[in-house]
Amino acid sequence: MTTLAFFNNKGGVGKTTLAYHLATMMSRLGQRVLAVDLDPQANLTAQFVAEDELEGLWAEGQDAATVADAVKPIVEGLGDVSRVPPRPVEERLWLLPGDLGLSRFEDNLASAWPRSFTGVDPAAVRTTTAFHRIIEAAAQDVSPDVVIIDVGPNLGAINRAALLAADHVLIPLGADLFSLQGLRNLGPTLRDWRTTWQQTALPRIPSGISAPTGRMEPLGYVVMQPSMRLDRPVRAYGRWLRRMPQVYAEAVLGDPAAASPDNEIATVRNYRSLMPLAHDARKPMFDLRAADGAVGSTQRYVALCLQEFTTLTQDVLTRLELPSASTAGTLA
DSSP, rough: OEEEEESSSSSSSSSSHHHHHHHHHHHHTOOOOEEEOOOOOHHHHHHSSSSHHHHHHTTTTTTTOOHHHHHHHHHTOSSSOOOOOOOEETTTEEEEEEGGGGGGGHHHHHHHHHHHHHSSHHHHHHHTHHHHHHHHHHHHHOSSEEEEOOOOSSSHHHHHHHHHHEEEEEEEEEESSHHHHHOOOOHHHHHHHHHIIIIIIIOOOOOOSOOOOOOOOOEEEEEOOOSSOTTTTOOHHHHHHHHHHHHHHIIIEEESSGGGGGGEEEEOOOOHHHHHHHHHTOOOOOGOOOGTOTTTHHOOOOHHHHHHHHHHHHHHHHTTTTTOHHHHOOOO
């Protein structure tokens, strides 16, 4: 099992949309996928689960059904994490739902972080490793090949604990100054979290507590294209695109000499009218049919979306060193 977090501390770049479509496509290509929503805004959950079902999922007084329910005993000082059963979405795809109540866990994580370093405070270590252990328990139920983790757009304590549980980090970017500045903030922070965890905390973890390695290896970045022709970006966006390889190498990899076009996994075009149709139909853009409003030239755009997301997902799986099933028959 490998874990992949989708993270950018700048919001509005299409991070959750990318995570949703890649998780779905990975399952279509033969992978067993567990999607985990660790964003307190629960946007990934809202893409997978219909609104009337969400109301029941978030209702008070029911058995643990979301990540917020899983950490509730820690928040309330009543014990350790509760087990949350993964929710089946489709064949080979499951979801650990998010919840706006997860934001209550931020203070617990912030105070537990420095207390985790000594190894003499098991409660602090259990708090800091809570997400890792929730994912680990869910994985025992469904045996995923890959875990997709969606996190919010900030550098707070919730995201730090979430990223500790990630083997790899994929960074979605917009082609603009704000995304470049976001990389400059994100990269050093990731390296600091990794170093602090691996060198200070991990060697002192008490036996009997399962802890993540804090690997957080950068997998690469995906450029989320604004509304323009993919093969003819306007001059301003082209300028930011040309600067990304060097900024990514310096800020994220910590090695200016590592600047390479290979660090860019793909540029994802803006699919314009497909997104609102997909939201209304509650399905990925590449699954839209005429009954969903994808008619005429729009249906040809759906076919293009299917082709491009298949290629992108195969590239991500290759970088993760995971096999990809042949699309023949799998996507039929």
